[in-house]
Each structure stands twice: as structure tokens, then as C-alpha cells.
Amino acid sequence: MSFRLSLRALALAFVSLVPMSAAHAQPERPLRLVMNTELQVLDPIMTTAFSTRTFSYMVFDTLVAVDSRGEMRPQMLDSWEISTDRLTYTFRLRPGLEWSDGRPVTAEDCIASLRRWGARDGLGRQLMQATKDLTAVDASTFRLELKEPFGQVIEALGKTAMLVPFMMPARIANTPATTQITEIVGSGPYLFVREEWRPGDRVVFRRNPRYRPRSEPADGLAGGKVVHIERVEFVSIPDASTKVNALLAGEVDLLERAPPDFLARLRRDRRVTVTEARGAGLELYGALALNHLQPPFNNIRIRQALQLALRQPEIVAALGFPDNMVHQQCLTLFLCGGPYATDAGGERFAREDLPRARQMLQEAGYNNERVVVLHASDSALIDPIGLVAIEQMRRLGLNLDVRITDWATVSQLRNQRGPTGEGGWSALPLVWTGFDMANPMTNPVILYNCSDAFPGWWCDQRQVPLLREFAAEPDMARRRELAARIQELAREHVNLVTLGQFASPATYRADLQGVIEMGVPVMWNIRRAQR
Numbered sequence: 001m002s003f004r005l006s007l008r009a010l011a012l013a014f015v016s017l018v019p020m021s022a023a024h025a026q027p028e029r030p031l032r033l034v035m036n037t038e039l040q041v042l043d044p045i046m047t048t049a050f051s052t053r054t055f056s057y058m059v060f061d062t063l064v065a066v067d068s069r070g071e072m073r074p075q076m077l078d079s080w081e082i083s084t085d086r087l088t089y090t091f092r093l094r095p096g097l098e099w100s101d102g103r104p105v106t107a108e109d110c111i112a113s114l115r116r117w118g119a120r121d122g123l124g125r126q127l128m129q130a131t132k133d134l135t136a137v138d139a140s141t142f143r144l145e146l147k148e149p150f151g152q153v154i155e156a157l158g159k160t161a162m163l164v165p166f167m168m169p170a171r172i173a174n175t176p177a178t179t180q181i182t183e184i185v186g187s188g189p190y191l192f193v194r195e196e197w198r199p200g201d202r203v204v205f206r207r208n209p210r211y212r213p214r215s216e217p218a219d220g221l222a223g224g225k226v227v228h229i230e231r232v233e234f235v236s237i238p239d240a241s242t243k244v245n246a247l248l249a250g251e252v253d254l255l256e257r258a259p260p261d262f263l264a265r266l267r268r269d270r271r272v273t274v275t276e277a278r279g280a281g282l283e284l285y286g287a288l289a290l291n292h293l294q295p296p297f298n299n300i301r302i303r304q305a306l307q308l309a310l311r312q313p314e315i316v317a318a319l320g321f322p323d324n325m326v327h328q329q330c331l332t333l334f335l336c337g338g339p340y341a342t343d344a345g346g347e348r349f350a351r352e353d354l355p356r357a358r359q360m361l362q363e364a365g366y367n368n369e370r371v372v373v374l375h376a377s378d379s380a381l382i383d384p385i386g387l388v389a390i391e392q393m394r395r396l397g398l399n400l401d402v403r404i405t406d407w408a409t410v411s412q413l414r415n416q417r418g419p420t421g422e423g424g425w426s427a428l429p430l431v432w433t434g435f436d437m438a439n440p441m442t443n444p445v446i447l448y449n450c451s452d453a454f455p456g457w458w459c460d461q462r463q464v465p466l467l468r469e470f471a472a473e474p475d476m477a478r479r480r481e482l483a484a485r486i487q488e489l490a491r492e493h494v495n496l497v498t499l500g501q502f503a504s505p506a507t508y509r510a511d512l513q514g515v516i517e518m519g520v521p522v523m524w525n526i527r528r529a530q531r
Helices: 050-059 107-118 122-129 153-157 240-248 260-268 300-309 312-317 354-363 382-396 407-413 463-472 476-493
Strands: 031-034 064-066 072-074 077-082 088-093 131-138 141-146 190-192 202-207 231-235 272-274 284-290 370-376 399-405 427-433 497-502 507-509
Touching: 031 240, 050 190, 050 202, 050 231, 072 077, 072 153, 088 107, 107 122, 107 131, 107 141, 122 131, 122 153, 122 463, 240 260, 240 507, 260 272, 284 300, 284 382, 300 354, 300 382, 300 476, 300 497, 312 382, 312 497, 354 382, 370 382, 370 407, 382 399, 382 427, 382 497, 399 407, 463 476
Parallel strands: 031 231, 370 399, 370 427
Antiparallel strands: 064 072, 077 088, 088 141, 131 141, 190 202, 202 231, 272 507, 284 427, 284 497
16 A cells, blocks of 8 residues: 655654563564654754654654653663752763764763753753753763752753753754754664655654663663664554554554544454553643734733633544543643642633623724634644634634645644734644643743744743742742642733643554553554564
8 A cells, every 4th residue: 555644743652561682673574653744844953743753752862761650760871960959960871872873972962962952942941041051071971050940950851842852963963953954863773764755655764773772671761772673664644544444454553543433443453452541641632822923812802712712622522532531621731630730720711601702802802803723634633623623713703714734734834923914824723742731841831931932922921930930949839839820820811722631542453562652652662473
């Protein structure tokens, strides 16, 4: 069969608990994963697209990684030490690490990578602002000195949320943060086979012979990333029925998302396994991003009217998932079930009141301005929730111009800041993972406030010092108080509108061994059962 590529990073990872002694790849057919949206950008700090993050975990590695319990563990690092005043961090790299071009990984490489990441990422910027000095001690050791307390240094280095601090050689990392890198050299478990990349069809990887896995078993995104299948292909099959039939026929091995309409059928079929995808980090979060730079959503009162008009229960019902896979109404920005979950500010939209929302819209001075909505119909998740949100926007009385296209096109168009008459946009539905949303320091709704780094370009200066205080605060109870206050302000300002929280399972061939769930799809450590 033929494939078209349509790739987007998901909220699931596939990692096994097999012994590290089985470190040699098995010569067999490729492992094929069907993703949701197309890969457009290869530079991990240039976009928040999930497809780029998934690509990057294949070819790059991180200093620190999160395990299945949510704990931060050394990955490229051998160890770290923290001074008693918690202002100095000393990091030591594992011996023998190499880039895929054969050169050794050095402390200077890591420093350059962190500085480039810190120029783009919201949490990275916070860390760099708190940094006094970042210097190499020797070829395998570097030191971070803070000028003020920053309570999440290790968490920043191991963050799974966009943008992830992936390491690359200094000669590449010295590329300006505003310019995309053109060469892909990493120290991850796979090599990107550029000559076989066919945008719109497939992305190809093969095992990196220079990768040095850790000695401990894989656990979440931490541990040894042992490759058992030499070649991996990310392929695109946009049609839901076709991708399901391809899985059942064994032509592909994994689906990032089980299409909602086929979920019951897949659960009954013994040829495949459907994951549970439950738990705060694994669930997904729908949102409607708004362009704060242009009318009508540069008007806070119009944003508040829209927030009141959108009804989460109706939106998540469109996914067709069982009741135990959706939250009928989730009032928190920080993920229902997460450590910072709070209903603060939720009273602004908790009760359905469309007449009041219409009155607010009229009082705000809405004059039938055109509202351009960018809608990615190729996403099995964005499409159903977005269509219901669009209908609710019409019900409110907004004059909509809906541009239906694919996610790859949306991800390009959303960077346009100008008026709608000059190629600009007003709103777009999207989905984030639980790992992105659960912490104010990684939550894009909060982290990108006043950063100019995410399409929508919202800015409420009242939230900025509170997030800075949150970053420095060691006490969890106080951090929860700060999170609640930040959320209250974000709901008042309407950074964006939330559409609901839900689980979305992956599915894979039953002969795959060692597949567990995480927040990012990864292909290492998977093997096929012997027949």
C-alpha cells in the first residue's frame, strides 16, 4: 500500500522493560508508526509542533529525563551536585558519549545547546534570567551559577513539555536562535535518513551505531534506549478507516491515536492492543487559541463573552469516547487530576449562560467583524472538538470565516500576525498533552504569556511576577496558592479558551512486546514476539 505522511507528536510513548543484555538490533521489517500530522520543522526549538518533538526524541538526547513515576533522572549526565545554598549546580557527563558524526560530546556542546534553547523556550528564558554564569570546568563537566533562587533547575533540563532542551554539537547549537538549523547531528538512539524523507509520505530512521545506552532498563523517557528493530518509519494515512485496516492487516504496527469511531471495534480485535491512556500526564487538553493582536479578540470583553459561550460537555462529547475517558467539565488550566489543579476563576464560565454571553458580546461593541478560524481537519482529535467549538461560536453571534485545511498548513498560517484581510487569523483549535499542561512552568497558556513566543501573543503583565515567584518558591503549598492566583488572572484575561480534557488511546499490534505509555511516542526498546 502507499502512505502519505501526516505527523504530529502524541501523548503516548512506547518503552519496554527488557533486559539491557539484548542490545543488538534484530534484522527484520521496519517498525511503522502512523502519526496524526505532518513533520514540517526539524529544529526542536523553532516550533511547538508535537511532530517536531517526537522527531527530536528519536535523534537527539537530553541531559535529564523523566521516568514513569514522574521523577527526574540523569540521562546524558552521569551525576550532578547542588551547593548548600542551592545557587551552584555542577553537572558531569557520562563517559564515552559521541555525536552521530563521531565527535565526542563535550561540556561546551551542552552549554551552547542550553543557551540556544534558553533564548526561545519560556522556562528556559526564566532559567537564563536567573543565571549568573554557565561555564565549562573541563571537557565533561560544566557549572551553572544562579544569581537568585530558581527552584526548578533539574525539572527544566528534563522537561518533556515544549520546548525540550535537546543537546547538539556546539557548532550547530551556535546557530542563532532565530535561524533554523540545517544539519541534524545528535546523540540519540536513531539516525535521521534524510535522503529517504518524503514530506507527505514518510520519515525514515535507522539505528545509531554510536549511541551509548545507559546501563539501567528503560523507564519512561529515562534509562537505556536500546534499539531492537533496525529501521523505523513514521508514515501518513489520513483516512481513519484506511489506517485501521492497515493496522489490522499488519501493514503498520502502531497508531498514535485510535480513531474514535473505530475504538470499540479495535478493543474487540485480538490482533491489536488498545492502551488505557489514563492519568494526568497521559490525558489531552483541548483549547482555542485567540489572536490578541487583532480585532475582535484584542478586546478583552469579547474574549470573556466567548469564554462563557463555549460549553465543554458538548465539545468533548463530539469525540465519541466513553464517559470514563472524558472530563465533562474541567475548570483548571493545570490539568484535572494534576498536582496544581484548581477551580480558581472557573466561576466565569462554569454555568451555561448563552444569553448572558450574547449580551456581553453586544456590550463589548462587537460590530460583526470577520473572525477567521484556522481548522485542521486531518487531526482525529482537533477536527471533532473544533467543529463543535466553531458551531458554538456561530451560536454566540460571531461572523465566522472558517479555513479548513491540514495541520501542516495551520502550523504555518498561525505565525501570521497581521489583520485577517492580510492573511491573518482570529482563532484556532488545538490540543496539548497533559505533561505540557500540568505545571505552570511548562503550561503554554501561562509560560508563553508576554513572551511573544507562541501564536496568539497574549500578554497580561500581572501574571509575570507571580510566575517568577512560583519558580523560586520551594514550598509546595505556597506554589499551589500562586498557581491558583495565576489561573484566576489568566481566566480573567482569557489567555485562551479551554475546550476540555480527555483520554485518547493509542493502539498497536498485539505481537509488539514491552509497549508502555508515556507522554511522547518513542520507538526504542520495542520488539516483536518470536513466532
